[in-house]
Amino acid sequence: MSEKTPKLRTALDGIPTYKPGRPAAAGGPVTYKLSSNENPYPPLPGVLEQAVTAAGAFNRYPDMACTGLMAELSERFSVPVEHLATGTGSVGVAQQLVQATAGPGDEVIYAWRSFEAYPIVTQVSGATPVQVPLDSDEVHDLEAMLAAITERTRLIFVCNPNNPTGTVVRRAELESFLDRVPSDVLVVLDEAYCEFVRDAEVPDGLDLYRDRPNVCVLRTFSKAYGLAGLRVGFAVAHEPVAAALRKTAVPFGVSQLAQEAAVASLRSEAALLERVDALVAERTRVVEGLLGQGWTVPETQANFVWLRLGDRTADFAAACERAGVVVRPFPGEGVRVTIGESPAMDLFLEAAEGFRKAL
Numbered sequence: 291m292s293e294k295t296p297k298l299r300t301a302l303d304g305i306p307t308y309k310p311g312r313p314a315a316a317g318g319p320v321t322y323k324l325s326s327n328e329n330p331y332p333p334l335p336g337v338l339e340q341a342v343t344a345a346g347a348f349n350r351y352p353d354m355a356c357t358g359l360m361a362e363l364s365e366r367f368s369v370p371v372e373h374l375a376t377g378t379g380s381v382g383v384a385q386q387l388v389q390a391t392a393g394p395g396d397e398v399i400y401a402w403r404s405f406e407a408y409p410i411v412t413q414v415s416g417a418t419p420v421q422v423p424l425d426s427d428e429v430h431d432l433e434a435m436l437a438a439i440t441e442r443t444r445l446i447f448v449c450n451p452n453n454p455t456g457t458v459v460r461r462a463e464l465e466s467f468l469d470r471v472p473s474d475v476l477v478v479l480d481e482a483y484c485e486f487v488r489d490a491e492v493p494d495g496l497d498l499y500r501d502r503p504n505v506c507v508l509r510t511f512s513k514a515y516g517l518a519g520l521r522v523g524f525a526v527a528h529e530p531v532a533a534a535l536r537k538t539a540v541p542f543g544v545s546q547l548a549q550e551a552a553v554a555s556l557r558s559e560a561a562l563l564e565r566v567d568a569l570v571a572e573r574t575r576v577v578e579g580l581l582g583q584g585w586t587v588p589e590t591q592a593n594f595v596w597l598r599l600g601d602r603t604a605d606f607a608a609a610c611e612r613a614g615v616v617v618r619p620f621p622g623e624g625v626r627v628t629i630g631e632s633p634a635m636d637l638f639l640e641a642a643e644g645f646r647k648a649l
């Protein structure tokens with residue numbers, strides 16, 4: 291027997307593992323999961339029925355080209371089908387984007403702290419992550435990101451609103467940034483939470499991409515549309531980029547269930563967006579409650595709030611858990627709390643108040 295073990299790429303050394311939000315504990319006191327930015331509402335009736343019908347045919351492979359979903363997206367967002375690409379969640383599409391643009395020796399720029407999938411997909415491609423710290427208001431520092439561009443930069447992620455801080459970059463500064471990024475560097479506007487934005491100064495990436503061939507907009511059905519478990523997201527970009535995404539896609543990655551549920555969700559958009567409105571109202575209530583308790587909360591345009599707790603992060607998360615809500619701690623940095631159902635947010639606000647009083 292040989293002593294040798296399979297040779298693995300050294301690029302995999304040191305890749306951080308994705309940490310999913312912890313589930314709510316089974317049994318015991320009522321526990322709510324506020325750790326993964328999920329939509330707390332169950333699937334809409336029409337969407338669920340469509341998915342059940344699709345499930346009846348899962349002995350068959352899905353439509354690899356996602357024809358029905360592409361047609362629906364094309365119409366809904368007024369973009370040519372050739373500008374669309376789908377993937378297994380927008381994380382899947384993000385991975386395809388990096389694979390299509392960057393390999394060993396190339397650099398991928400993103401803000402930090404931002405979405406934890408960025409370092410993973412960058413390193414899986416063998417590219418070098420370049421992390422640019424958020425500014426003191428927890429906002430993308432676009433000037434510093436511009437300054438970080440080198441000959442080797444291939445892709446820049448701009449997460450708007452930013453996960454986990456909820457902060458946004460607004461139209462004027464984003465346009466000025468895009469005007470100065472070299473045209474051969476792809477800028478990915480990750481808009482996973484765009485449906486929750488109520489600030490009119492936050493641009494819709496779809497308006498920005500149209501006359502910018504180096505801009506790609508990333509969207510998902512996982513958050514506002516409530517299909518996190520089905521894994522479907524999409525990108526909108528000019529033809530060469532969209533075509534590259536189709537090349538890097540895992541064949542048959544997006545299940546028929548996911549495709550049909552996504553189409554049904556787009557057709558039930560009014561009802562879905564009503565739920566989003568309710569979550570936005572709940573967000574306002576939670577932020578005001580926290581501010582009233584004396585917390586500093588960065589302005590959030592997403593379905594979560596961020597508390598920079600530093601050394602007290604783990605204690606705070608434990609206090610929330612004792613109160614019946616599971617939040618998402620980033621050790622030593624802060625806690626991200628998803629806006630969920632009102633009873634969950636009541637428990638959270640109570641826990642936050644108790645924690646603050648005991649400081």
Ligand SMILES: *Cc1c(COP(=O)(O)O)cnc(C)c1O
Binds near residue numbers: 378382512
């Ligand atoms: C949740 C999230 C996504 C979406 O992930 P899916 O793979 O579509 O479920 C993408 N980007 C950011 C910033 C997110 O927070």
